[in-house]
Amino acid sequence: MTAWLEEALAKVAADAAALRAVFPAVGRRCGRGPSAVPGWTVDDVARVRLLEAATGAAAEMPDLYRYGDAAEKRAVLRGLSFVDTGDAGRELVADALRTNDTRLVAAAMGEYAATHLDDAAYRHGVLKCVFMGIPLADVAGLDRRTDEELLRMLRSFAAERTAAGREVPADLVKLLNEQDG
């Protein structure tokens, strides 16, 4: 861990409002490459640690997201699964699912979304991931939230792709085969 991050963790632990100043600088201070956590970058890990360290982070997260660049938004979305924001995170997930940035959409469909999205929103989140080429392995909660309606939507997506002579993602084929088998 860098000295900068240690100092930043101490600052946000003392006052969650300090997140506003340190959050934008994490990438240039800590790096942006792949981390030990699959799919997460070094700055994702550092930012989520900052959120976890800050008492009262939940109140800061909506504005950190609203005024964040793409990397900050992604970290807030990841942080929703680690910091208790109650229902407040749902709006952020909904916003991210309206974007066309695969990194934001994938980050939005973490454990928080699996727990908090209603059935319709969860199904459309999953379908959007499949549509955008995001691996299903990145989507949380499929084991317990897959229902008949979602399967219908996914089968219909696969049929559309097949009719068009386009490839159906291998992980989707596998999921549908498991359900049908």
Added chain:
Amino acid sequence: MRIFDPHIHMSSRTTDDYAAMHAAGVRALVEPAFWLGQPRTGVGSFTDYFDALVGWEPFRASQFGIAHHCTIALNPKEANDPRCTPVLDLLPRYLEKDGVVAVGEIGYDSMTAEEDTAFAAQLALAIDHDLPALVHTPHRDKAAGTERSIAVVRESGIAPERVVLDHLNELTVRMVKESGCWLGFSIYPDTKMDEDRMVAILREYGTERVLVNSAADWGKSDPLKTRKTGDAMLAAGFTEDDVDLVLWRNPVAFYGQSGRLDLESGTAAAEFAGNSILRGPRK
């Protein structure tokens, strides 16, 4: 030929342009915040635009292997509209973002008192945020506007080597060179400057502190003008090292003064995301 386009408005360009730019050698660019064809009427329209410059547009660029950075400012034309000026209060938040490598485009359009105020205020922001500044010189009454811009830069206290004056031509190049600021040239199909005139200027004034850009936007413009200038330089007898200095090392040196230029992980991170998210290597 590796190319860094130090001034190009990619939000107005298509993915075909990104692909053609990559094929021509463009690996990095800076997109300055500026006016659009349609004037804005409120602050929200600026913040959505700024959010795109630090969000969506870098994502788009990364899909084509190009590192995207930007500059943020209230442009001179809209500095005259009182519905737009409150955006000045929101700039500090954006000037801390990772992808923001300068304050700009600032400067003059019609040289009004309102433009004076916004220009000076934003040079002060550049100093506060330890960022370079990108100054647009006016298209009308250019020589007088450039002279006045140099005076404002001098009064602000920002170091001249942290400022580029852009859209220069034969009549403004000498005064900017003498000021110690960087010299920016926008190579356009018909107007501001073309590749052969650019080569003549490089012959006369040298390659030091020169930035060559396409400034391509929503008007008639060509995102490959950087490459065409490099080719014209080679045809005129400049060396490959001269071309590399003008089209790569100079913009890296100028925007590198921000401490935020990220040319390696900019594309490496995209590649990483591309591999993990888009299923296998990019086609």
